[in-house]
Amino acid sequence: MxxxxxxxxxxxxxxxxxxxxxxxxxxxxxxxxxxxxxxxxxxxxxxxxxxxxxxxxxxxxxxxxxxxxxxxxxxxxxxxxxxxxxxxxxxxxxxxxxxxxxxxxxxxxxxxxxxxxxxxxxxxxxxxxxxxxxxxxxxxxxxxxxxxxxxxxxxxxxxxxxxxxxxxxxxxxxxxxxxxxxxxxxxxxxxxxxxxxxxxxxxxxxxxxxxxxxxLPVTVHRPPKPQRRAFFLLAADPEGRILLEKRPDSGIWGGLWCLPQAAPDSGELSNLCNDTLPPLEDTPAIRQFLQEAWSRRLRLDLRLTALGEEQQHVFTHFQLRFRCAHARVLGSAVADSAATLRWYRPADALAQGLPTPIRRILRNLGGGR
Ligand code: SF4
Incomplete structure (x- = not known):
């Protein structure tokens, strides 16, 4: 010693x-x-x-x-x-x-x-x-x-x-x-x-x-981080407000406000997305699926207008690759009034507890929508 x-x-x-x-x-x-x-x-x-x-x-x-x-x-x-x-x-x-x-x-x-x-x-x-x-x-x-x-x-x-x-x-x-x-x-x-x-x-x-x-300290080779993928919905209502969804208290981003998410690695969406983890694709079938799935789940009349470029966020235990789906909400439709869904003006949204990549998306608002 x-x-x-x-x-x-x-x-x-x-x-x-x-x-x-x-x-x-x-x-x-x-x-x-x-x-x-x-x-x-x-x-x-x-x-x-x-x-x-x-x-x-x-x-x-x-x-x-x-x-x-x-x-x-x-x-x-x-x-x-x-x-x-x-x-x-x-x-x-x-x-x-x-x-x-x-x-x-x-x-x-x-x-x-x-x-x-x-x-x-x-x-x-x-x-x-x-x-x-x-x-x-x-x-x-x-x-x-x-x-x-x-x-x-x-x-x-x-x-x-x-x-x-x-x-x-x-x-x-x-x-x-x-x-x-x-x-x-x-x-x-x-x-x-x-x-x-x-x-x-x-x-x-x-x-x-x-x-x-x-x-020193020695670097021990560890296997590459597993990857996960997601689409996030950036839906704007006629007043320009953004829809946020509160995550469940447990799990990743627990309790934070987030853009509604769809995961291409499970359920029906996985059939449309290549499962060998190339970049997330932008195909008419994927757009249509996302539009219908989110419209149904959120009870909104949505029109997807664009899919943003793929982005990445590295967590301690995995890497998340995601694309942002921009959408307009038609008419005066509002989302389910459940406490987990809320419309925010972009500046107010940024004052909420948000995951870092979602904050980045909202800060960069202006293009692609
Ligand atoms: S290795 Fe670290 S503790 Fe040792 S002399 Fe260099 S700076 Fe100091």
Whole structure:
């Protein structure tokens, strides 16, 4: 085990990102929110969302009681929406089960929805001064390189070893150390271009000594992501409003407002679409099918006018390829009055909780319709 705490803390004092908004507080709610937002998301992307979210929902009570639509709208564009739904459920658990206070032990904290060991540890260390080790992506990379660990970083045994290492290396000042190792991973020991000459750990780093900084962590070949396909309906009524449909609470984009969707990989539509996953085709038969299927399901008199170019969106576990079907709604017909269907002016639609690709489509409105 290589002692890294001392040089790390000295470097952090001089070069750390002390001005980040979540570094100005010891409030568990604010620290926890930052940790949740920062999961798989860059600091610069999180900053404006963090500020807006706290202005609207400044504490556990406000978040627990907020309409889910408001929470999702505040999160809209940040991605990984399960985090938003879990965040609200966690706030409800904090209010109902912990009297409005973040749990003060690791065992209890990890029972909150969406709170893993590293998130819980980061909050406990910063809010309460507990000696708790973190192992987020930045900390993991620094440990792997400084100790030249060449095993698959996602393997269970490697994870266990890294947690043991992280716990042993974390000093009493876990609050400062955790922030220091996060900053070193984000600023110096970066994934693709580690700046070893500027690194306070260079003299003790095994990967650097062995000339393997760029080769670690090892990349384990994983099978390509499965692909899914979809058509989305961009229907405009005579007043220029757009029809949105609320997704079920569970599953992909759960609880978000979306354009009505048709999936070419199941049901009748699959008979019209080539199943070897070439680009989604634009044929008269497909257009007619979509027009009839959506007219029936949404109880609208629709006329498809165009199919947009194929677009892609990459999720953690699969890749979505989709085309947008532009349509006019004839007459004054309205959709089913079910709470899951609503007409929005484009500007109002953008204020809802929307999946990123749907937001992109609505922002680009103007052509093709
Ligand atoms: S010396 Fe290089 S590889 Fe080692 S911790 Fe520092 S930046 Fe990372």
């Amino acid at each position: 290589i002692p890294i705490a001392e040089p790390l803390l000295a470097w952090y004092t001089r070069h750390g990102r002390h001005d980040l908004p979540w570094r100005q507080t010891r409030d568990p709610y604010r620290l926890w929110l930052a940790e949740i937002m920062l999961q798989q998301t860059r600091v610069e992307s999180v900053k404006p969302y963090y500020t807006r979210f706290l202005q609207a929902l400044p504490d556990w009570r406000a978040l627990a009681a907020a309409p889910q639509d408001q929470v999702l709208a505040l999160w809209s564009g940040l991605g990984y929406y399960t985090r938003a739904r879990n965040a609200q459920r966690a706030a409800q658990v904090v209010m109902a089960g912990f009297a409005g206070h973040f749990p003060d032990t690791l065992e209890k904290a990890v029972t909150l929805p969406g709170v893993g060991r590293s998130t819980a540890a980061a909050v406990l260390a910063s809010a309460f001064g507990h000696r708790q080790a973190i192992l987020d992506a930045n900390a993991r990379r620094v440990l792997i390189r400084s100790h030249a660990i060449a095993a698959d970083p996602k393997a269970t045994a490697t994870q266990q070893w890294l947690w043991t290492l992280a716990s042993a290396l974390t000093p009493e000042d876990a609050h400062g150390y955790n922030q220091a190792i996060q900053d070193l991973g984000a600023m110096i020991c970066t994934p693709r271009q580690p700046r070893c000459t500027d690194c306070p750990l260079a003299s003790r780093c095994k990967a650097h000594a062995e000339g393997r900084s760029h080769a």
